[in-house]
Amino acid sequence: MKTPEQPREPDGAEPGAAGLDLAGVSPTSPVGRLAATVERLRREVRTAHAEAEGRALIEMAKGILVERLGCGPAQAARQLAELTAQAKVTPLEFAVEVINQVARDRVSEIADAFLSTAAETPTRQATALRLRAAESGALAANDTQDVANALLEHALRPLGAVAVAVWSAGADGSLTLGGSAGFSPAETVRWRYVPPGVATVARRGLTERTGQWFESLADIGLPTIGRHMHPAGGRVAVPAGTGGRIHGVLEIAWPGPLEPQPPQIVRQVEALAELCAHTLETYTLGQCLGQNPRILPDAAELMDLADGLHDPALVLVPHIDGSGQLVDFRIQHVNRRFLDPGGRPRAVVSGALLLEAYPMAAGKSELFQRVERVYATGEPFRGRRVPLTALVDQVPLSAVADLSISRHGSSVLLIWRIEDETARLASLLQHAQRLGRIGGFEENLLTGEITWNDQLFDLYGRSPASTPVPLEELPAHAHPDDAVALGRFLRTLLHRRRPASAAFRLQRPDGVTRHIRVVAEPALDADGRLFVVRGAYQDISAQHWTEVALAATRDQLAHTEQQATERNRLTLQLQHAIMPPTQAPLTVPGLEVAVRYRPAETEHLVGGDWYDAVVLPSGLVLLCVGDVAGHGIEAATSMVVLRNALRGLAVTGAGPGQLLSWLNTVAHHLTGGVTATAVCALYDPDQRSLRWARAGHLPPVLVRGPEAAPLPLVKGLLLGALPEAVYEEAELQFAPEDMLLMYTDGLIERRDRSVEESLTHLLTTARTAPKTLDHQLDRLLTYSRSDTDDDTCIVGIRVT
Numbered sequence: 002m003k004t005p006e007q008p009r010e011p012d013g014a015e016p017g018a019a020g021l022d023l024a025g026v027s028p029t030s031p032v033g034r035l036a037a038t039v040e041r042l043r044r045e046v047r048t049a050h051a052e053a054e055g056r057a058l059i060e061m062a063k064g065i066l067v068e069r070l071g072c073g074p075a076q077a078a079r080q081l082a083e084l085t086a087q088a089k090v091t092p093l094e095f096a097v098e099v100i101n102q103v104a105r106d107r108v109s110e111i112a113d114a115f116l117s118t119a120a121e122t123p124t125r126q127a128t129a130l131r132l133r134a135a136e137s138g139a140l141a142a143n144d145t146q147d148v149a150n151a152l153l154e155h156a157l158r159p160l161g162a163v164a165v166a167v168w169s170a171g172a173d174g175s176l177t178l179g180g181s182a183g184f185s186p187a188e189t190v191r192w193r194y195v196p197p198g199v200a201t202v203a204r205r206g207l208t209e210r211t212g213q214w215f216e217s218l219a220d221i222g223l224p225t226i227g228r229h230m231h232p233a234g235g236r237v238a239v240p241a242g243t244g245g246r247i248h249g250v251l252e253i254a255w256p257g258p259l260e261p262q263p264p265q266i267v268r269q270v271e272a273l274a275e276l277c278a279h280t281l282e283t284y285t286l287g288q289c290l291g292q293n294p295r296i297l298p299d300a301a302e303l304m305d306l307a308d309g310l311h312d313p314a315l316v317l318v319p320h321i322d323g324s325g326q327l328v329d330f331r332i333q334h335v336n337r338r339f340l341d342p343g344g345r346p347r348a349v350v351s352g353a354l355l356l357e358a359y360p361m362a363a364g365k366s367e368l369f370q371r372v373e374r375v376y377a378t379g380e381p382f383r384g385r386r387v388p389l390t391a392l393v394d395q396v397p398l399s400a401v402a403d404l405s406i407s408r409h410g411s412s413v414l415l416i417w418r419i420e421d422e423t424a425r426l427a428s429l430l431q432h433a434q435r436l437g438r439i440g441g442f443e444e445n446l447l448t449g450e451i452t453w454n455d456q457l458f459d460l461y462g463r464s465p466a467s468t469p470v471p472l473e474e475l476p477a478h479a480h481p482d483d484a485v486a487l488g489r490f491l492r493t494l495l496h497r498r499r500p501a502s503a504a505f506r507l508q509r510p511d512g513v514t515r516h517i518r519v520v521a522e523p524a525l526d527a528d529g530r531l532f533v534v535r536g537a538y539q540d541i542s543a544q545h546w547t548e549v550a551l552a553a554t555r556d557q558l559a560h561t562e563q564q565a566t567e568r569n570r571l572t573l574q575l576q577h578a579i580m581p582p583t584q585a586p587l588t589v590p591g592l593e594v595a596v597r598y599r600p601a602e603t604e605h606l607v608g609g610d611w612y613d614a615v616v617l618p619s620g621l622v623l624l625c626v627g628d629v630a631g632h633g634i635e636a637a638t639s640m641v642v643l644r645n646a647l648r649g650l651a652v653t654g655a656g657p658g659q660l661l662s663w664l665n666t667v668a669h670h671l672t673g674g675v676t677a678t679a680v681c682a683l684y685d686p687d688q689r690s691l692r693w694a695r696a697g698h699l700p701p702v703l704v705r706g707p708e709a710a711p712l713p714l715v716k717g718l719l720l721g722a723l724p725e726a727v728y729e730e731a732e733l734q735f736a737p738e739d740m741l742l743m744y745t746d747g748l749i750e751r752r753d754r755s756v757e758e759s760l761t762h763l764l765t766t767a768r769t770a771p772k773t774l775d776h777q778l779d780r781l782l783t784y785s786r787s788d789t790d791d792d793t794c795i796v797g798i799r800v801t
Contacts (some may be wrong), residue, residue, distance in 0.1 A: 206238025235259020245327020609636035627679035668721030
């Protein structure tokens with residue numbers, strides 16, 4: 002008979018036959034002969050175990066044939082041998098096939114899945130053989146440790162796994178190592194118990210309730226058993242549960258990174274975890290530790306416990322469907338203190354399914370999901386102010402409660418404490434008075450009895466054990482200047498018997514003065530006599546000082562606004578004096594020159610845009626536009642400095658590139674470090690040519706006939722950025738009727754579109770040239786789509 006694969010020496014186990022390092026020991030020595038004997042006996046024991054497990058599967062197949070064929074054991078054995086010979090497989094493989102055909106369980110499903118994807122039937126047979134051998138070994142095991150050995154030997158090593166750990170979940174959320182294989186003895190001792198709340202690989206499988214497949218331990222950083230043995234190895238943590246309850250976790254270790262596995266392998270591991278769940282359900286935690294078994298409370302004891310509670314409680318038991326799946330919980334018992342949110346009696350709720358009695362439990366409150374999780378993992382749940390909704394005659398009735406859910410054996414205890422509405426409102430009122438610094442009082446004018454709450458004693462700076470202050474003595478505790486206001490308040494309240502209010506300064510015994518507002522109303526008896534006054538004091542000190550600060554701020558703001566207005570007025574006057582909106586036309590033969598300046602619409606945005614058009618002593622015409630960064634008086638004064646400096650430097654006869662280089666030095670060293678952009682050009686009337694340079698500015702636009710296009714860019718850094726800069730020059734030869742436009746960015750800038758789009762619109766507008774240059778500049782300003790409230794300069798020339 003073919004026996005299952007023999008187990009190899011597990012990784013991490015001590016070397017040698019008896020855990021000793023026998024390297025270098027002679028085989029002929031006494032120690033060597035003893036070690037060889039021990040190793041031979043170990044192999045024989047493993048072989049005997051494998052044969053015993055194989056015989057158990059064959060005997061099970063014989064029993065199936067006896068039942069199906071109605072024959073005796075001997076005839077069933079002969080029939081099995083004949084069928085095995087006809088199928089040309091080993092007796093063990095054929096026995097597994099017979100069991101699969103009859104059982105139709107998870108192992109059969111996995112074998113069928115392998116059959117549908119594998120090219121060869123032996124793949125299916127090998128998988129079914131391994132799983133049945135593992136199942137047989139687990140069923141024949143004496144404890145969870147033997148189960149772990151059987152799983153690793155028969156089912157997991159062929160998948161490449163080197164170690165396995167079976168964890169038992171405690172009712173408090175702890176994990177106890179029930180059995181392991183492939184890990185060193187030191188590791189199993191160190192990881193015998195994991196307290197609740199400690200994050201490990203196994204706990205991820207417990208809390209997530211789905212199989213957790215980790216490619217490498219190095220990627221997740223979670224501690225776990227045997228991590229130092231395979232730090233980059235893959236891990237799998239699958240919850241071991243049946244009927245909706247998780248009894249523990251099956252953790253499997255691989256020596257290297259774990260590649261994504263096909264669905265058939267995933268289902269195979271889940272089947273092994275379910276096998277572990279049945280084992281953990283059979284062997285209690287005490288048996289796993291070699292101690293006395295735990296004594297779990299039965300339903301009767303849990304009912305007695307629930308009846309002894311002062312809060313409403315329900316005892317729930319799992320409701321399992323025909324396929325073994327948890328679908329609901331049955332309300333086995335409700336205690337004497339039970340209070341239904343919908344007002345229904347205990348008899349209506351007791352015995353019903355949880356989702357039938359409370360169908361809204363699966364909604365926003367997630368009550369059912371919490372109960373299901375507690376039953377599955379054993380971890381108790383505590384929640385405050387959880388909404389509960391009962392559906393009575395299709396009418397939802399809501400309540401708020403504090404929840405406590407815990408598992409006891411196979412039952413769940415659900416306790417809820419429904420919040421009392423009166424107590425809740427009283428608590429809200431108390432918090433509102435504390436936050437609003439409000440103290441309430443009541444004074445009986447007939448008996449002289451005065452009632453204050455704690456907040457009022459705190460406002461007065463008095464001990465709660467002291468005597469409250471009557472209303473008639475109120476002026477004695479206030480600032481003398483407030484006596485008139487308090488007298489008017491008392492007369493209105495006590496003599497006119499009408500509600501009244503007053504604000505005064507309370508002088509407390511500790512020397513602190515607080516601004517207080519008092520509001521009160523009289524209460525009359527049946528005969529119309531005044532007998533009680535009720536009211537409240539409120540500390541308005543913060544409001545008072547806020548009003549004082551606001552008044553001072555308003556005065557300061559008004560003064561600042563006045564200063565800003567005057568500053569802007571002076572700036573505008575300065576700018577208009579230097580940069581008039583228009584300029585007297587220049588007299589240059591064969592050339593028409595026009596300028597426009599449009600100031601910003603908002604006064605506080607006075608900017609530094611500037612232009613200049615002047616005939617130099619050499620006969621050349623200086624044309625320039627520029628824009629200083631920023632707004633306000635600083636930008637305006639910097640603009641004046643740069644404009645005048647450029648005009649003075651131009652008389653030297655230098656070219657536009659050199660003029661901008663000098664102007665850069667002025668901007669960097671002599672103006673407080675301002676930055677600006679500019680275009681500088683020199684027009685020669687005799688040659689009808691233009692030499693120009695730019696410092697970070699938009700290039701001029703040439704309008705020639707029906708076409709309009711910007712001049713090719715020349716290199717040039719903005720002014721003031723560096724101590725020294727070199728600017729490239731370009732030359733343009735004009736033809737008659739050519740027009741050149743130089744402008745600042747205030748003409749085209751928009752917040753909602755790019756500069757390229759705005760420039761395209763400018764070129765479209767400039768192509769339609771009016772009869773005169775002045776009309777062209779006016780038209781550009783009129784159809785400008787700028788929306789940045791920036792000032793704008795335009796210089797235009799036309800060759801005639």
